[in-house]
Amino acid sequence: MKYLVASALALTLATACSGEADKPTNTSSAKDSMRTAEIKYPETRQGTVVDTYFNTEITDPYRWLEDDRSPETEAWVKAQNEVTFAHLDQIPYREQIRERLSTLWNYEKISAPFQEGDYTYFYKNDGLQNQYVVYRQKGDGEPEVFLDPNTFSEDGTTSLAQLSFSKDGSIAAYSISEGGSDWRKIILIDVETKEQLEPELVDVKFTGIEWFGNEGFYYSSYDKPEGSELSAKTDQHKLYYHKLGTDQADDPVIFGGTEADKHRYVGADVTEDDRFLFISAANSTSGNKLFMRDLSKPDSELVTILDHTDSDTSVLANRGTTLYLSTNLDAPNERVVSVDAGAPQVANWQDFIAETEHVLSPATGAGYIFAEYMVDAIAQIKQYNYEGELVRDVTLPGVGSIGGFSGKQEDEVIYYTFTNYNTPQTIYSFAPESGESSVYAESGAKFNSDNYVSKQVFYTSKDGTKVPMIITHKKGLELDGSNPTILYGYGGFNISLTPSFSITNAVWLEMGGVYAVANLRGGGEYGKEWHDAGTQLNKQNVFDDFIAAAEHLIAEDYTSSDKLAVRGGSNGGLLVGAVMTQRPELFAVALPAVGVLDMLRYHTFTAGAGWAYDYGTSAQSEEMFKYILGYSPVHNVEEGVTYPATLITTGDHDDRVVPAHSFKFAAELQAKASKETPQLIRIETNAGHGAGTPVSKTIEQYADIFGFTLFHMGVEELPELN
Template structure:
C-alpha cells in the first residue's frame, strides 16, 4: 500500500526597461506611492482564425533568461517594500506563527514490524517520519528537514514494499513536480540502489519486494520548468539494475498520446492495472495478469468517456469505481477473465449523491457528498450494507482505508471551524474513539459555520458555507474572504485552516461557494463549468459575492476574492469582468493566459476543462472573451491586487502571473496597488516549508486588510 506522505544580480535590473516607457506609478488610498518596475514590450503577434492577438510580454515566458530574472527581482523589491510599510504586518505574522505552533501527528500505519507516523513539533519546515515497534521507543525514520539547508526540499511520496522491508520515497526540490526516488532498506535505513532521477507525475507501485512501477516523461532538452511534457510512459525498475535499463511497460507508441499514465499492482501481486489519459478527465484502463510470464495487456476500456479505476480485487474478481453510465459514480464487480463493461455488475449502485470508495480491514466504505458534506456507509464485499457510520459532526472525513488484515482503521474529521482530529475505528463493532486531538488553540464553540443556498445568473441553486466569529454584527462592514475553485471535478469540502482561523479571529468572514466545474454534484456539475460553459463558473462566483453583499455580511469595500491555480483563473476572470464588485483580488499561481496555457509543461492535459485556441474559431473567441490576460483594459480601476506565484512552479508556469501583472501595472487607471509576490525556490504549493507558508499568509492577510482601509487589527 502506498503512503504519501541567487536570482540575477541587481545590476541586471537595467535590462528590464532598456527599450521601455517610463515606469508607471500610483499613489494608493493609504498614501503609499508605488512605482512599478519598467517592463519592456515587444511586437509579438499571434494570428488565430484570421484575428491578430498581441502578446507584448512574451519574453517573460523565458524562465532561463537574465532579463526575466532581473524583472522578478525588481518586482519583488517593489512588493516587499510596499508590504514592509503595513504597520501591523509583523504582528499578523507573529500571530500566525503562534497559531501554527502546535504539534501535528498523523494517523499511524503498520509496515513490517514497525508502526509509522509523521509528526511536526509545530514550526518545523517539514514534518518528520517516525516509527516504533509495538511497545518500543520511537525513533526518527526519515527527516525531510535534513534534505536541504533552507527546508525547500520536501518528501513527496513514501511507499513500502509488500512486506515492509524496503521503502521507496520521492523528494521534490523547490516545489518542482520533477522528483528523485530513493530506495532504502527499511531496517537499516541505508540506500540500496542509485537514486532514480527526472521522475514526474508518478505513483510508486511495488511488485512484491522485487521492484516497482513508476511513470515519467522524457526530460525536455530546454527548460525543465516550462517546456511541454506530452508523452507519459510507465516503467518498471527491478532492484539491482540501472535506471537506464528500466523497460517501458506502457506508453511507447508514438502514434498515441497519453499525457498521464499510472499503474496499480493489486495487494496480492496478481494483477497490474494501467490507466492512460489524454486529459485530466477520462481514462482508458488495461489489465495484465502478473502470475503469467510475458502476458499481454487486456483492454478493459478502450475509450476516455469515463473515469474508472480499480478499487481492489478478491482473487480473480475485480472491483472498479466508475462514472460510466453513472455520473455520480458506482462500484461494480467483474471477472478478470472478462473485465469489459458488458460484464460489470453493480455492487453499490449510483445514488443521487456523489460516491467515493475506499477499503480496509476486509470492508468497503462508501463516502457520499451530500451538499458537499460527508456521510459514510460500511459494506461487505458482497455489497451488503453493514452500517451507517456515526461521524463526529457535519464536515469532511478522510481515511477509512488500510490493508485487509488491519484490525483498526483511522479517519480524520474536520470542518471550517473544527481542527482536524483523528479517530480510531473498529470495523467489527462500528465504534469510533478519539485517537489524536488537534492541538490547535481554536474553540469551535466560539464560531459559526452556516450553509446557505443562493441563485446564480441562470437560476442554478448553489450552496455556500459562511464561517465567522460568533457575535459579530452582520452590518455590511465585515472584511470577507470569498474563496473559490470551480474546475477539474475538484470538490471544496469543509476543512480547517490555521490561516482562515486567524482571519476569523481578527473579525473576518470566510465564505466558500461550491460553484460549477467542481465535483460536488457529480459529472454533470463538472461539465456545467467546462469549455463553452466556463462562464457559468464566473457567474456563480459573482452571484456569491452579490449574495454576501445583499445579505449584509459585507460590502464591496470589504470584500476580497481568493483562489489558486484554476482558482487563480477564477479570480482573474471575475476581477476583469466585475472590477467594481470587490476591493481586493488575490489570484494565486493562476492560469491567466488562456490562449497559450496548453503550450507549457503538461498544460495540454487541461483541455477537457478549457478547450484550446486551436480547437475551433468558436472556442478561440470564447477563450479570448474571458482570458484574464487579454481582458485588462485601459482606463479601468481594478481592485487592489496581489498576485502570488513561485519561480519553480512547473505546474502552472509563473509566466501567466508575470504577464498578467505587467498588463495590470501598465493599464490600471486607479490608485490601488497592482503587485506580484514571487516566492523563490518554491513551486505550485506542495512541499512549501512552514516558514514560507507563514510569511506568505501574513503578507496576504495584511495586504487584504490594509487595502480595505483597516488601520489596525484586533489580534487578541
C-alpha cells in the same frame, strides 16, 4: 503499500521571507496616503510578438517573460519583488499577523499510524518544523525518527513527496521535490539500516511508486524536454518498471513507448495480492482508458478493460479473480461494479453499489468497502461487505469532512480524520466489526471552536442555478456590511471543496474576518454533470456563480464591496483573474495565486495540454478561441479601469502552472490599470505550485496576504489576537 504525504500535511501556496520596516505615523491620514500613493512599477519592456488565430491577430507584448532562464526575466522578478515588499513593509500590523500565525501554528501535529513490516509509522511535526518528520516504532517501543525531510536542504525547500514500502516492508522508496518542482527523484533505502541501496532514480514526474512484491516497482515519467525543464511542454507519459539492483537506464517501458499508446498521463496500480497490474492512460485530467495484466502468468498479454476516455474508472480491490471497479461510466455520480478478471469488459460489469443521487467516493480496508457520499459538500459514510450487503451507516462525529476510511485488507482498525471550517482536525480509530469510533488524537490547536459558527446557504446564480456556500465567522457577528470578508472558490477539474480547518483561516476569523467558500460549477460536489456545467463553452457559469456568491454576501450584509476580497489558486487563480476583470467594482481586493491566466497559451507549457477537458484550447476551433479570448484574464485588462487592489502570488519554480501566467498578468495590470489601487506581484524564489512549501515561508506569505487585504479594506488596527 504506498503513502502520499497527506494533503492535510502539505500546504498549497508558495511564500517568501520579508523583514520589518519602519512603521509610518499611526494616523488615518498617513495610512490613507500610503494606500493611495502612486507606486512606481519596474519598467516592463513590450515586445512585438503577434499571433494569428483564425484570421484574428493577437499581440503578446510580454512573451519574453515566458523565458524563465533569461537574465532579463530574472532581473524583472527581482525588481518586482523589491517594489512589492517595499509596499508590504508599510503595513503596520503585518508583523502582528505573522506573530499570531506563528503562535497558533506552533503545536504538535501527527498523522494516523500505518503498519509496514515490523514497524508502525506516522508523520509528526513538533510545531513550526518546515516539513513533517516520519517516525516509526516497533511494538510498544519508543518512536524513532525514520526520515527527516528537514535535513534534505538547509532552507527547507526540498520536501518528501511520497513514501512507499515493498510488500514485506523491508525496503522503502521515497520521492523528493526540490524547490517545489513536479520533477522528482526516487531514493531506495533499507528500512533497518536506513542506508541507500542504489543510485537514486532521476527525472520522474507525475508518478506513483507501485511495488510488485519486494523485487521492484512501477513508476511513470516523461522524456526530459528540450529547453527549460520548468516550462517546456511534456507530452508523452511512459510507465516503467524498475527492478532492484539494475540501472535506471535499463528500466523497460511497460506502456507508452509508441505513438499507438501515446498519452499525457499514465499510471499503475498493483493489487495487494500482487495478482494484477492495472494501467490507466489519459490525455486529459478527466477520462481514462484502463488496461490489465495478470502478473501471476509470465509474459501475459495486456487486456483492455476500457478502450475510450468517456469515464473516470479505477480499480478498488480484488478478491481472487473478482474485480471491484469505481466508475462514472453511465453513472455521473459514480458507482461500484464487479466483474471477473477473465472477461473484464464493460458488457460484463454488474452493479455492486449502485449510483444514487449523491456523489460516491469509495475506499477499501479491513475487508470492507466504505462508500463516502457527498451530500451538499458534507460527508456521509456507508460500510459494505464484499457480498454487497450494507453493514451500517457509520456515525460520524459531526457535520463536516472526513479523510481516510482506507487501509490494507488485513487491518483490524481503520483510521479517519474529521474536520470542518471551525473544528481542527481530529483523528479517530474505527472498529469495522462493531462500528464504534474512538478519538485517537485530538488536535492541539489553541483555537476555541465554540466561539465560531459555520452556516451553509444556497444562493441563486445568474441562470437560476442554486449553488451552496459555507460562511464561517465569529458568533454574534453583526450583519452591518462592514465585515472584512474573503470569498474563496475553485470551480474546476471535478475537485470538491469540502469543509476543512486551517490555521491561516483561523487567524483570519480571529481578526474578525468572514470566510466564505462557494461550491461552484466545474467542481465535483454534484458529480460529472456539475463538473461539465463549468467546462469549455460553459466556463462562464463558474465565474457567474462566483460573482453571484459575492453579490449574496453583500445583499445579506455580511460585507460590502469595500470589504470584500476574492481568493483562489491555480484554476482558482483563473477564477479570480476572470471575475476581477469582469466585475472590478465588486471587490476591494483580488488575490490570484499561481493562476492559469493566459488562456490562449496555457496548453503550450509543461502538461497544460492535459487541461483541455476543462478549458478547451485556442487552437481547437474558432468558436472556442473566441470564447476563451472573452474571459482570458491577460487579454481582458482594459486601459484606465480601477481594478481591485491586487496581490498576485506565484513561485519561480512552478512547473505546474508556469509563473509566466502571473508575470504577464501583472505586467498588463501595471501598464493599463488606473493608479488608484496597487497591482503587485509577490514571487517566491525556489518555490513551486505549493506542495511541500516550508512552514516558515507559508507563514510569511499569509502575513503578507492578510496584511495587504486588510490594509486595502481600510482597516486601521487589529483586535487583540489571542
